[in-house]
Amino acid sequence: MRLAGRGGRMTPRRVVVVGAGMVGLSCAWSLQDYGVEVEVLDKGRVGRGASWGNAGYVAPSLTVPLPEPSMLRFGLRAVLDPGSPVRLPVRADTELVRFLVRLVRHCTGRRWSRAMDGYRMLNAQIFDAFDAQRQAGVDAPLREAAVLAAFTEAGQAAGLLHELEGVASAGQQIEVGLLTGAQARAMEPNLSREIALAVRIDGQRYLDPGAYTAALADQVRARNGKITENVTVTGVDRHAGRVRVRCADGHRDADAVILACGAWLPDLASDHGVRVPQYGGRGYSFTVPLRRRLQGPLYFPAARAALAPRGASAARVTSIMEFQRPDAPPDRRALAATLRAVRPLLEGAEWRSVTDPWVGARPLTADGIPLVGPSATDGVYIAGGHGMWGVTLGPLTGRLLAEHIATGTTPAPLAWLDPLRKSH
Incomplete structure (x- = not known):
């Protein structure tokens, strides 16, 4: 049932991937490079989970651990403000309380710096992983652009600048420039006169996640892979020497x-030794028409909103960090909070014509580090916990994990992402 791989290692002949987002599809695509037969299962449609709601930044300079000291200061103020972009449910369940306690423990400068050393290893390979997919036939645009982070007050930029200094201190190359409000509006005419200062982060890229995951799925199918939508996986276990994936059908x-099912990962992975606390950080997004084309990715850190071009005359707006269960009903107040926060910062937006509202959970780990690698059960692998970076890190995750499954080698970044690590 298995193929002979490098050095005599037996490569799996057939692999089932649970989750058809950027991470799961990339795992399947990379396994096909080793001649592995793949089937991808998803409880919904291809790319319509957390990947769909992502702004589409492929920005290594901003791909950093979520838990860091300023989160404590900002988070407390934000939770107490009913109009803020950070929201907690009125009654937090015990699972969320445990997760937040662990998250707070990781909000130290020492732990952030240590985690950043690992992210630096990943960030150095992000573009190469995307380029490999596109050169092999994934037909979707990946555009180069600077990310423009805009602020209404100069003091608001201190947190982002401190974070970028930490990225540079970890040894990662970044290019940053400060712009006045007038210079920022010259670069991005959609900015309003409320903007007083901007940080330009050069050398980044962006994409349309829906279009990219659709193209990636097309390639998986073209290489004889199977993708089955609208099927719910209820469990995974060993059966007669193989791995059995139990489904509703x-x-x-x-x-x-490979379990790559985003915010639903804990439901399946906990039976296989994965103990790192996880929870869904839900995001809301929508598309708004613009009178002028958005020049590139636009980030409003104070409003916790990320914008990216969608076609010639619209922007996708992604915002809110709502700690809530993935299947909880949408909160209309969350979308209203985003509109209130972003409206004064843009000119020429047709706010009465907002379309494609979306809500979905981004899979967070308490230590801010993804979970990628073998579980405690032979033949069961984990690919999740990427938080806001699932689109950015998806192709690289697929490449690293497929190499390990097919050859038995463990690249340094994969050892750091160990799903069985202890999270204190």
Whole structure:
């Protein structure tokens, strides 16, 4: 049932991937490079989970650990402000309380710097992983652009500048420039006169996540992979020497399975030794028409809103960090809070014509580090916990994990992402 791989290692012949977002599809695509037969299962449609709601930044300079000291200061003020972009449910369940306690423990400068050393290893390979997919036939645009972070007050930029200094101190190359409000509006005419200062972060890229995941899925199918939508996976276990994936429509047997199901990962991974606390950080997004084309990615840190071009005359707006269960109903107040926060910062937006509202959970780990690698169960692998960086790190995750599954090698970044690590 297995193919002979490098050095005589037996490569799995058939692998089932649970999750058809950027991470899961990239795992399947990379496994196909080793001649592995793949089937991808998803409880919904391809790319319509957290990948769909992502702004689409491919920005290594901003791909950093979520828990850091300023989160404590900002988070307390934000939670107490009912109009803020950070929201907690009125009654937090015990699972959320445990997660937040662990998250707070990781909000120290020492732990952030240590985690940043690991992110630096990943960030150095992000563009190469995307380029490999596109050169092999994934037909979707990936555009180079600076990310423009805009502020209404000069003092608001201190937190971002401190974070970027930490990224540079970790040894990662970044290019940053400060712009006055007038200079920022010259670069991005959609900015309003409320903007007093901007930070330009050069050398980044962006994409349309819906279009990219659709193109990636097309390539998986073109290389004889199977993608099954609207099927719910209820469990994974060993059966007769193989891995059995139990589904609402029956079961699939395979040599290995990859769990890449985003915010639903804990439901399946906890039975396989994964103990790192996880929770869904839900985001809201929508599309708004613009009178002028958005020049590139636009970030409003104070409003916790990220914008990216969608076509010639619209922007996708992504905002809110809502700690809530993935299947909880949408909160209309969250979308209203985003509109209130972003409206004064843009000119020429047709706010009465907002379309495609979306809500979905981004899979967060308490230590801010993704979970990628083998679980405690033979043949069961984990690919999740990427938080806001699932689109950015998806192709690289797929490449690293496929290499390990097919050859048995463990690249340094993969050892750091160990799903069985202890999170204190």
